[in-house]
Amino acid sequence: MNxxxxxxxxxxxxxxxxxxSVTSLLRAVGFTDGPDGGLGIxxxxxxxxxxxxxxxIMLSVYFHSGHRSRHxxxxxxxxxxxxxxxxxxxxxxxxxxxxxxxxxxxxxxxVEFEIRLPKATLTTAxxxxxxxxxxxxxxxxxxxxxxxxxxDGRSILRGTVTLDYRTTERMMVLNLxxxxxxxxxxxxxxxxxxxxxxxxxxxxxxxxLANGDTVTSEIHDAFAIRxxxx
Numbered sequence: 001m002n003x004x005x006x007x008x009x010x011x012x013x014x015x016x017x018x019x020x021s022v023t024s025l026l027r028a029v030g031f032t033d034g035p036d037g038g039l040g041i042x043x044x045x046x047x048x049x050x051x052x053x054x055x056x057i058m059l060s061v062y063f064h065s066g067h068r069s070r071h072x073x074x075x076x077x078x079x080x081x082x083x084x085x086x087x088x089x090x091x092x093x094x095x096x097x098x099x100x101x102x103x104x105x106x107x108x109x110x111v112e113f114e115i116r117l118p119k120a121t122l123t124t125a126x127x128x129x130x131x132x133x134x135x136x137x138x139x140x141x142x143x144x145x146x147x148x149x150x151x152d153g154r155s156i157l158r159g160t161v162t163l164d165y166r167t168t169e170r171m172m173v174l175n176l177x178x179x180x181x182x183x184x185x186x187x188x189x190x191x192x193x194x195x196x197x198x199x200x201x202x203x204x205x206x207x208x209l210a211n212g213d214t215v216t217s218e219i220h221d222a223f224a225i226r227x228x229x230x
Contacts, residue, residue, distance in 0.1 A: 108162050109192060110230040113141070115157040115174055115184070116201065118222035125157060129175040132186075136165035141172070154222065160230070166190040171205075172225060181208045184225040195228040202226065 115130070130141040141161035163170070170186040183206040187199075204223040207215045 107191075108164055109194070110160050110162045111186065111188075111227050112160045112198075112230055113158070113172065113225055113227040114198065115159075115172075115182075116222070116224040117155045117157065117176075118219065119153050119155075127177050128157060129177075130157070130159055130161075131173045131175070132161045132163075133171045133173055134165055134167050135169040136167050139164065163188075163192070163229075174223075176210075178210050180210060180219075180223075182206065182223045186227065188229070192229045194230065198226045198228045200226060 111132075125143050128143055130143055132139045132141060139161060141159045143157060143159040157174070161172075168188070168190050170188060172184040172186060174180075174182045174184070176182075182204040184202065185205045187202070201224040203220060204225070207220060207223060209215060209219075
């Protein structure tokens with residue numbers, strides 16, 4: 001008796017059960033399609049459960065069937081492998097959907113940056129703090145101790161920081177104790193691609209001087225950042 005086709009057909013139909021009607025029901029109880037609604041991860045979980053049930057039904061029918069020839073064993077083995085691949089795909093889909101829902105960036109790319117400072121601002125980077133602020137987290141950047149110099153004599157701070165979350169709300173904050181606090185918006189997509197070269201220089205989006213003085217155009221033009229994705 002050939003039970004493979006009916007079982008696989010049933011498995012396919014079971015995997016499709018979380019369809020329009022289930023989607024409508026979930027929306028009715030408060031789940032939405034947005035990044036914070038959770039509908040995508042629930043639908044992926046239901047699809048995974050359906051695939052697992054399909055595997056259980058197939059194995060149950062298979063082990064309760066009668067005599068099986070070598071041809072049947074081979075055919076059923078291939079069918080079981082196909083269903084297991086379907087189950088693995090469902091599990092992978094759940095994982096990726098969960099990561100997207102939480103905003104996690106599994107690749108965790110890093111940004112290498114250079115921040116240009118006014119002349120004679122620093123002689124060491126030991127007391128400098130650079131932090132990445134997002135709508136998901138905040139993280140200290142690794143700043144190199146050595147300071148390079150621009151052709152015009154201005155200092156350049158170099159460092160790196162990882163992008164742990166998928167978001168476009170990223171702000172680099174440079175804190176120069178006793179001098180100034182500058183902010184730079186990173187103009188990057190949520191999942192940025194690798195870049196070989198540094199991008200253009202961008203002036204600071206905000207500067208606050210520690211002594212409360214007014215930020216002149218000369219000071220504003222002196223602070224700039226450029227970066228690339230590793």
